[in-house]
Amino acid sequence: MLMAPLIAIKNLSKSFATQAGNVDVLHDINLAIEDGESIAIVGPSGSGKSTLLSIIGLLETFQAGSFQLRDHAVDELTDRQKRIIRNQHIGWIFQNFNLLPDLTAWENVALPLKFNQSINRQHYFSLALEALERVGLIDKAKSFPTQLSGGQQQRVAIARALVTKPGLLLADEPTGNLDSESSKTIVDLLTQLAQEGSAVIVVTHDDSVARRCSRRLTLNSGRLVDEN
């Protein structure tokens, strides 16, 4: 039997209810993504890139259209099911790294494992160290986020995203706060992950980042304008 595509989005629209009325953010989005693809989403500020990413990451709901995530119709999932999918199959990377300041690097990395009841406590440590090894920060395992540079923090965040070996990695301007040297390390890591079979979606303003992805999607005023 043929496996269903990882992501199949059809005619999806999204609006936000605000005090000034409904704000349409995404119109009629059609999108299919397979495993192992690396995709850059580009477009002007306010065009809806982050919103699209958050829908794909099961953090936001949508009003119209359909969103099939492998075998699941997303609009039929309960909050609990979405949470479990986010925890086990999706990895998030943010512009501001978003590491919990009171936890050490390895504790931050181990955090998603903690929320997965099927993983044994004893494995936290080795799995987290393995992930840190991957991003080359094994020696910083005991450091707190404030003791790390921006690039190092983002690598810890990537370790946190990949520790569950997710099929889908979502990154919202992961290099936005980094110098070009650190950016390159991050993008290397992300493309490597795509080669290993995870789908990687990166929202970025940085053309050098977008160029290294297998596909580029451009959003303009909530519409996917072209694809190459």
Next chain:
Amino acid sequence: MRIDTRYFNFYREVQRWRGQYVKLVVLIFSYALVCALLAVTLRLGDVLFKDLPGWIEVDNYVYSVVRRHNDGAVSGIEKNAINTLSTASQITKTSWIWPRSMELTKPNGQVGNLSVLVFSQTFFENLAPSLISEVQGEGIWLSHHFWQKNFSDHVSVDGLFFVHDRVEFPIPIRGVLPSKFDAVGPWKPDIWLSENYLAYSTPFSSKNTQLVDRFLNAVPEYYGIIQADSAVEPLALVNWLNDSDLMVGGIVIQEDGAEYAIYKNINFDPLAKSALVEQWTLIIILLVLFGMLVVINSIIIFSAQSLDSQAEYRLMRILGAKESLIFKTRFVFALVNALIVGVISLIFLEILSEIFNATPVFSSYMNGNELSASFTDWGAAWLVTTGLLLTTTFIPLVKQRNDSLFKRQAVTGKSIVRKVSEFIMLTAQMAIVLFAIELCFHIVWDQVKREQTHVLKSNVNTIKVNKFGSPISIASLRNANKNFGTNGSLAFSATEFTNTHSVLTENSVRIENNVAKYEMPIQVWAVSDNFFQVLDVPLLGLSDRWRNGVVINATAAKLLSGDNNDLLNTIGQEIDLGVIYGVQRIVGIAPDIPHQGRSAAPRPSVYTLLVNPVNQFVIYHQNSNATHSDVMFWLNNHVANIETERAALQTLIDEQDKVAYFLMYFTLAVSLILVGSVVVGLVYQIRADLNSSKWEFATLVAIGAPDSWIFWRSSAHLILAIIVAVPISLILLVNYQLILTSLQINMPQINVTLLLSSVLMTGAIVSWVMYLQLRKLVLRASFADLR
């Protein structure tokens, strides 16, 4: 157009508060309240611990000597003891007063029962030397208020006399005392009498000087005032006095567990004083708590403010604004606030003083003198408040100044120091809430207990009747009962329930083999024989219907039984109730009925059978036996020409308890305000706290943390704060109790159930606040919060 930059900056400072004016007003009022409370407390402290009353002209080392009873009440001591004290090494002068009532014939021929203060020869010489030339020799000096009421139309009181039936010659009026002598200690004497007349008030013939002297030396009625050349340690002096041989040959002093007590300054009413001290400590504690709260709140508010204005501040500095200008503007703004605080605090001070002056306990202590605001006390309080205000204004600013101008915008954790100080503030607020709630519980509990133990349980109604024309006989009043089926539904009294009509009876000391009597006031009520039944009060020693004799209350029985503690012993004894009521046999003992309210110490009382026809009387009936309209119907048909007034007995008693209730509600109100403001502060704080870490919750949601985990992470420190606050509040409570105990004030024992319920209640309040905040902030954390 040129704008004066100073005003512009000030205006900018005011504008900074736009949308937050309520906060600013609350802050200013809080500081004003702290200032006023501080001023009142300082002033009260002066009154309680420093000031000598106005009638004393000397200014130090004055002490009162009394006998203190088990219940804290005090009475006089023997002259012997005062004489012995005068030989103590440090003591330079001794004086005394003997408060009593005497039946005297006034110059206009009227006989009156006057309140008299007999004073020792040395009294004015020692304590008010400026009057020495006016108060000399023997006779009567009128107090100013008595003179005003009775003699103000006389050109002079010279040559006027009072007559006492045991003094064979008239007693001359020698003068009028200044009004500051209208009240001395708890007494408001009509007249002052020189001590030589005491010889005529003993049970012995004044000619038998030896017995008279012994009696006067032995009778414990003198309130001593001693002066020393240096500070005296009261306890040491009491011990010294106890070790001295006070026995006047053959005199047996009544032993009732009472002990000598020496107080600093004039203190003849330590119960009133300790009630006042209780208020004082309560205010101090509330003040400390309130002050802490205000400081915490304002630091929070000012910090939030400077966060808001941080960007502007940085910009101003980058643009080269002089730092001194920024500081100066804010300083001027804070100073203007402090001035407003001062003005409002004066208003609060006035209100607080009014409340105190209207409090009977207080005015009885102050002898009708008012608590006047003192400028120094208020000034000191204002300076302290202004200091607090300035500090809390500048702490955040100084902190901000140390921030670097080009701070890297990055997500960094709060520093450990900041976290710990936030936690301490949180815990302090929780502890204050807990303590205030615990205090409320105790006060309410105490009141409930008092109401439960008090003797009148039933729902009794009273109707006060005033009959014009001829009086009505008690027999026809009793007839009314036949109309209501159940015999004994209506009881009567000739005097009002709360009346304090009293006569003098005799108490006794034993001298050699004689029993010597002296006068003691006892309250009298003339009531119908079924009075106690209708009020549902059990009687001791009277199984039959009450046909003759009198019933006394437990307090009277205790006094009359003397060293013999068996109250029932008094049944069958006779008691002399003066000319009107005569000598009566005691047939029963009633528990103390709270005629003067539940919070007043019961006084010795006698109930006589109502026999004479009356014009004024009070009907008592239980609603279950006869309704008000039944009774009114009967009254209108059988007793012509009347005026009536209806009241529930409970209401009459409550009226007497106004002071206790006032205090209770005052404390409850302040505690609730405290709890309220802490909770409001907590809401602000928790909300700000959660807001600043919203991204954390959003991140956790993104990586799939369960709600329960997020809840736990956001509330663990609050739960920890409650857990730490419980023992702290307990320590506060125990300390409060220790303070009260050291001041000989009773507070109910700490009650575990109460404590638990207050902890639960605080837990409930905080959880509720938390839940509301969390629901709003955490679970609705959206993707937008991730950045």
